[in-house]
Amino acid sequence: MVAKTHPSKPETDTLLRVENLQVHFPVSGGIFRQKQVGIIRAVDGLTFEIKRGETLSLVGESGCGKSTTGRAILQLQTPTGGQVYFNDIDLTKLDAQKLRIMRRQMQIIFQDPYASLNPRMTLKKIIGEPLLIHRLAKGESLINRVQELLELVGLNPQFINRYPHEFSGGQRQRIAIARALAVDPDFLVCDEPIASLDVSIQAQVVNLMRSLQKRLNLTYLFIAHDLSIVRYISSRVAVMYLGKIVEIGECNSVYDYPLHPYTKALLSAVPIPDPEIEAKRERIILKGDVPSFLLPSCGCRFYSRCPSAKLVGDRCRVEEPQLREINPGHFVSCHLWDSQNPL
């Protein structure tokens, strides 16, 4: 194993702490002079933490801001507000050089295994590149390390001189995992890593990720829309809607006792491979599509599609709810669960 040459902090419990993270995109319009006509609040004030060794999953539908959140944490997308504390160091305040050193501890796996591997590079180059950049190995030791990593992810070390096109989607994702682990990171952002894979291969790759987590004491931020796989791999889950977290808690708590109407609708829409259960299930069918980010938002963002909105009178329409702890470790942002108006 490569020795850690970066400064390690003492073993605190919390590895990552995100405070009021914001990523806003200005929208310009106009014919003659481009001026700002609106803002897309893609990530709008996220606060959460991830403990060492755990997996937090971010779930939500297209456009909810979960991928942007993953990138903003790694500073691949510059946040427009908020702080990202990694081992108590605020990443948003670091200059390029210091950030590069920190980057050794955090890596990313992308969704598309066909787009995320350079087709002109051999596996040796792909997996070896981070080792060269961070000056961790070269020459003979680099080859050894790459072969070690290939074995770690269940690929034949002899493949070291092959090109990505010679591999299937599932194998490519293993290559991407090997690349991410090359520098011995503590933290991995996994942005929909199995969504493009066949169902029978998904289980293989997910099992690999779980076993690697145990072996190497990794911490994962898992971004996904597949709620079934999320339950299997996560310790905690955060549900996002239009740039905000609407519910967050321990997996079993959120899945078995969902509190937010959106979470309930989401869970009721996930297919279960059992026709008898399916025939009896309560279906919550939401009306319409996710509204545009550009619409002026006051009040709860879910108001226009919420089946329970009318129950709290006008409050949902005018006042934005805040995250409140309802059960230990289980938070929800919804007026229905307000302490003054419990359900």
Add this chain to the structure above:
Amino acid sequence: MMISPLLQVKNLETRFITTDGVVKAVNGISYHVNAGETLGIVGESGSGKSAGVLSILRLISANSGRISGGEIWFEKQDLLKVNKSALRRIRGNKISMIFQDPMTCLNPVLTIGKQITEAIQVHSGATKLEAQQQAIALLEKVGISSAKRRLGSYPYQFSGGMRQRVMIAMALACHPQLLIADEPTTALDVTVQAQVIEMIKQLQNEMGMAVIWITHDLALLARFADRILVMYAGQIVEEAPVNQLYKHPRHPYTMGLLKSLPRPDRDMGETLPAIPGTPPDLINYPQGCPFAPRCQYAIDRCFQEDPILELVATHHQVACWVKP
């Protein structure tokens, strides 16, 4: 007296010619679809599920593919032998198809009004005004509000879910007897998927239409399929009514697939039992059962002889020598 099925596929074979060799995409499959029922076809990449249904309407590109054998019986005609004009009368009219990507069939430079009315006029001979009125009614039926105004919109002005609905509206414009849906919700968010499924089910009930629904998601079919075909490497490995398949799967592939599905309603424990290995090379087609290399029950015979579909229970067939 047995009512004859709406569609009967017999020994269908479809091949693709590539620079690496001939790909046996569909390798002699036979099945039927009854009027009004929902048949689910499930399989992974390379299973032949898409190639199989594209063959029904002869949508296999002549450049690289060939339907090399079999018969497809619909309304007392073999679709593989009818002439082009007869086929055109059937496509979009009696048998309709929707795809994973709506942009496969939506022209980006024409308004959706033009596209729907065109489909109606071509197949039913209605006047432009009549077609427009029908188009508005259809759009409303698929849940698109302000339908009249939206006739003038272009596909890019719609979200993914709405484009899917427009595609469904076009597919249903001529009240087909059979709708083939090739992974229509795979690219959609799960809540939008639920909406689209409910809508197709409702329309199906209203119109008495049969549906062939193709997917890689075995969990999805539990909700609304009547019968399911499981395909692997160009062959049907199991066929059963929906309750039977999930409760008593008999093919090792089906069993493995069901066990490897994570569920949102229960804690799956420490390890997800995954099927080892990868699907076979369809160019160098293996001898014997294509699933044998990955099968925990495989015996010698499995590597030598390709199993045939045999009945194991009422309406339940399995292609397996071991039948665990």
